[in-house]
Amino acid sequence: MPSSGRARSGPSWTTPGSRRPVPGRALAGVRIIDLAEVWAGPFGASLLGDMGADVVKVESFPRRSLTRPLVPDARVADGPGPVYERVTAQIQGNRNKRNVALDIRSPAGAGAFRRLLASSDVLVEGFASGSIQRAGFGWEVVRDVNPRITMISMPAWGVRGPYAGYVALGSQVEATAGHTLARGGGREVEEIPGTVATDASAPLAVVFASLLALRRRERTGRGSYIDLSHAEAFSWYLAGQLGSWTLAGRLPAATGNASPHAVPHGCYPAEREGGSARWVALAAESDRQWAGLASVLGRPEWARDGHPWASIPGRLRAREEIDREVSAWTSRRTRLEAVDELQAAGVIAAPVAEPSAMLPSPQLQARGWFHPVEQPYLGTRLLPGFLWRMEPDGARYARPSALVGEHNAEILSELGYSLADIEGLRAVHAAGERYDEETEALTSGS
Structure with missing residues (x-):
């Protein structure tokens, strides 16, 4: 069997003998x-x-x-x-x-x-x-x-x-x-x-x-x-937790779906589909987003000056009550209906999708993300x-x-x-x- 040669040196992205270029590709020849x-x-x-x-x-x-x-x-x-x-x-x-x-x-x-x-x-x-x-x-x-x-x-x-x-x-x-x-x-x-x-x-x-x-x-x-x-x-990927410990000397408490900075923040029940539970992930991280959510829920007064929920500190104190109100609203809609209404009002929201729901996703379909492969x-x-x-x-x-x-x-x-x-x-x-x-x-x- 022939012996293997030693690669030459010199400034290049590729090693001699490695080149099987696909024309125009960023890493062609590597x-x-x-x-x-x-x-x-x-x-x-x-x-x-x-x-x-x-x-x-x-x-x-x-x-x-x-x-x-x-x-x-x-x-x-x-x-x-x-x-x-x-x-x-x-x-x-x-x-x-x-x-x-x-x-x-x-x-x-x-x-x-x-x-x-x-x-x-x-x-x-x-x-x-x-x-x-x-x-x-x-x-x-x-x-x-x-x-x-x-x-x-x-x-x-x-x-x-x-x-x-x-x-x-x-x-x-x-x-x-x-x-x-x-x-x-x-x-x-x-x-x-x-x-x-x-x-x-x-x-x-x-x-x-x-x-x-x-x-x-x-x-x-x-x-x-x-x-x-x-x-x-x-x-x-855990920079917040590590930073809290190394810089502030404390670890944040495990809060599940909740956020220490925003209410509401979590997964909320939607109408069941085909006998299976369905959910909506939503959050209101600013007073503007909260105002949009309050309007969608039919309670715009919750975001007006003077209401205890109009500020982030007030909403943090009322987390459980607000979660109940949001759940009552989302549970009367399909997850896609709820998301469309919330997004139209500027509220962060997305359907909680099982993997099988990704295939018919209108977003992924429009972008042609799935590829037919033989x-x-x-x-x-x-x-x-x-x-x-x-x-x-x-x-x-x-x-x-x-x-x-x-x-x-x-x-x-x-x-x-x-x-x-x-x-x-x-x-x-x-x-x-x-x-x-x-x-x-x-x-x-x-």
Whole structure:
């Protein structure tokens, strides 16, 4: 097999050999390696792919990714084909990527991965601290292979510190970052949330860090090592709580849906729809908004000078009574009717929508946010859109989520492997295109 060359240095956004340009795209010619699993790292890499980067997903093989089960569960969409190719989070979090399935712990797979590193610009890995080093690809090794590459390590609590090496899911990071208690409704302990905000916030940090490192490389010609802690990145979403403690020496009380600065503020019942409870989220944060709400409720005198509710301090003292009045009004209307009336009066209001209500949302429909995507085994499905819009040359679905090892031959050929070489990698299970009981047996005890 031919040897991998060492990347040249020089001021450029791309590493020689990494260029698979999509004309006009912001990150055309930049190659990203996605060596992360589940959501945060993979979706961060997808966001870079949305902007035109050539993102190569290095799929775990023969060990399956955590998001690729063999047996159907709640994560799996109905349809033909392998179960692990129909996982909803896997499909949504891995758009705009090519996929190569390698065993980077094996000598042959490690050799292929080294060649990929030599032709890439950013490596994103999301394992527990120390795992990537044990696999043979710590920063010193990666930098030696390609001095121009940037490596982003994003373990839950960062690379260093007493929690380094601890394993976690997003819910444990939220607990450590203070979110689990801060979001509570006044109870001493709050349930673990069903959605994981840390996994949704970290991808934006991946994008920012990647662009910053690429910009720095324009000046220096060298890559960077980035230690990205989920917990630290997410803590800025709790800036108010942290600031109250560090600057004022006190923690704000958990108030649930209420606000310490505004009344009303919360979720209020609307008419039931199809036998199910429905809600409206609304707030009046200023006297002007309160006047609009009072008018809609048919009680304009509540906002006139002299009334105890005309000022914010007065409304804060009457929180429960005002909540009852608002609930009585919203409960006689559908959530959309209530929102339309309130917004027409300048009141902050929105329907509390279940995920299924997003699809027929007139706002999202008008903006064309959902995209029809032809997904292998599932056919054409509507998938969520992009985090931002840019003109010209904005984000687009250039590729659906790829199958396991779908681009093995394509990528390995680009790296200098012949067809016989690729068959040799398959023969020793250093590369592959499917998971099954046979590949599972290869990982037992490993």
